Amino acid sequence: MAFKTRVFSGMQPTGSLHLGNYLGAMVNWIRMQDEHECIYCVVDLHAITVWQDPAELRAAIRGVTAAYIAAGLDPKKSILFNQSQVPEHAELAWVFNCVARLGWLNRMTQFKEKAGKDRENASVGLYAYPNLMAADILAYRATHVPVGEDQKQHLELARDIAQKFNNDFRKEIVAQGYADGNFFPQPDPVITGPATRVMSLRDGTKKMSKSDPSDLSRINITDDADTVARKIQKAKTDPEPLPSEQAGFAGRPEAENLVGIYAALTGQNVPQVLGEFGGQQFSIFKKALAEVATQTMGRIGAEAKRLSADPGYIDSVLADGTRRARAIATPIMDEVKDIVGLLRA
Ligand code: TRP
Numbered sequence: 001m002a003f004k005t006r007v008f009s010g011m012q013p014t015g016s017l018h019l020g021n022y023l024g025a026m027v028n029w030i031r032m033q034d035e036h037e038c039i040y041c042v043v044d045l046h047a048i049t050v051w052q053d054p055a056e057l058r059a060a061i062r063g064v065t066a067a068y069i070a071a072g073l074d075p076k077k078s079i080l081f082n083q084s085q086v087p088e089h090a091e092l093a094w095v096f097n098c099v100a101r102l103g104w105l106n107r108m109t110q111f112k113e114k115a116g117k118d119r120e121n122a123s124v125g126l127y128a129y130p131n132l133m134a135a136d137i138l139a140y141r142a143t144h145v146p147v148g149e150d151q152k153q154h155l156e157l158a159r160d161i162a163q164k165f166n167n168d169f170r171k172e173i174v175a176q177g178y179a180d181g182n183f184f185p186q187p188d189p190v191i192t193g194p195a196t197r198v199m200s201l202r203d204g205t206k207k208m209s210k211s212d213p214s215d216l217s218r219i220n221i222t223d224d225a226d227t228v229a230r231k232i233q234k235a236k237t238d239p240e241p242l243p244s245e246q247a248g249f250a251g252r253p254e255a256e257n258l259v260g261i262y263a264a265l266t267g268q269n270v271p272q273v274l275g276e277f278g279g280q281q282f283s284i285f286k287k288a289l290a291e292v293a294t295q296t297m298g299r300i301g302a303e304a305k306r307l308s309a310d311p312g313y314i315d316s317v318l319a320d321g322t323r324r325a326r327a328i329a330t331p332i333m334d335e336v337k338d339i340v341g342l343l344r345a
Contacts, residue, residue: 081321204253244278
C-alpha cells in the first residue's frame with residue numbers, strides 16, 4: 001500500500017527557544033504546512049525522562065506552543081497538540097517496548113550522552129525514549145519527519161521498529177486486509193533548510209544551545225532588540241574581512257556561522273550574501289545582521305509574549321489539536337490492538 005504523505009514532528013517543551021531552534025526547525029515546519037498535512041507535537045512525555053519542575057513544565061508547554069504560533073505555525077492548517085493529552089502515544093510506545101530489542105537501544109548515542117557516566121542512575125524512560133518517539137510518528141503512520149541531524153539515529157530506530165512490527169505480525173496484517181503486509185510505513189527523515197546548524201555566537205564549532213552557560217552564545221526568542229544587537233556586536237569573529245567565496249570559510253567557523261544566519265534570515269543563499277559583503281569588514285556586516293535578526297526575532301518574541309498572556313487561548317488551541325490528533329490516532333491504535341491480539345476498549 002502506498003502511504004499517504006503525512007508530516008510529523010515533535011519539540012521538547014523547554015522554556016527558552018533560540019535562533020537555532022527557529023532556523024533549524026521551526027522555519028522548515030512552517031514551510032511544510034503549506035504543502036502537506038502536518039502534525040506537530042509538544043513532547044512533554046519526552047521532557048519528563050529527566051526530572052522537570054512541574055510548574056516550569058506546565059509553563060513551558062504553553063510557552064513553546066505560543067512561540068510556534070508566533071513564528072508562523074498556523075493551528076488551523078496544521079495539527080498542533082500536546083503529547084500527553086493523546087493517550088495513544090503512551091499506548092503504542094508500550095507495544096513498541098515489546099518490539100524493539102535491547103541491543104538496538106544500547107546503540108543509541110543520545111542515551112549514552114545524556115546518561116553520562118552514571119548510567120545505572122538514568123531513568124528507564126530516558127532509555128526507552130526512542131521507542132516513544134517511534135510511537136509518536138507511527139501512531140499517525142507519518143511518512144516524513146523534519147528533524148535535526150542529531151535525531152537521525154532515532155529515526156532509523158523508528159524505521160527498524162516499523163519493519164519488525166510488520167514482519168512479526170505479517171500474517172495478521174494481511175488478514176486485516178493489508179495485502180502487502182505493511183501496516184506501518186518507513187518514515188523518512190527530512191533534513192533540509194538553509195541553516196540547519198546554527199552555531200554558538202561565542203564558538204563557531206559548537207551548536208547554539210539553551211544549555212550553554214553563556215547567554216551571549218545565543219539569541220533567545222525573548223531577547224529585546226537591544227539585547228539582540230549587543231549579542232551580535234559581541235559575537236566572536238576574526239580580524240580578516242569577509243571572504244568573497246565559500247572556500248574562504250576554511251578555518252573560520254565563526255564567519256561561516258554568521259553569514260549562514262544572515263542568509264537564512266533573508267532567504268538568500270551564502271554565495272549571494274558573499275556577493276554583497278565579500279571583502280567588507282565585520283563591523284559593517286554585523287550591523288546588517290543585527291538589523292535582520294532584531295526584526296525577525298523581535299517580532300516573534302513580542303507575538304509569543306502577547307499570546308502567552310492568554311493561556312485560555314493556548315489551551316483552546318491544544319484542545320482542538322488533541323481532538324484532531326485523536327481522530328487519526330485512535331482508529332490506528334484500534335487496528336494495532338486487533339493485529340497484536342489485544343481486545344479493543
Ligand atoms: N527527540 C526529538 C528531539 O529531541 C523530539 C521528538 C520527540 C520528535 N518525538 C518526535 C521529533 C517525533 C520528531 C518526531 O528533537
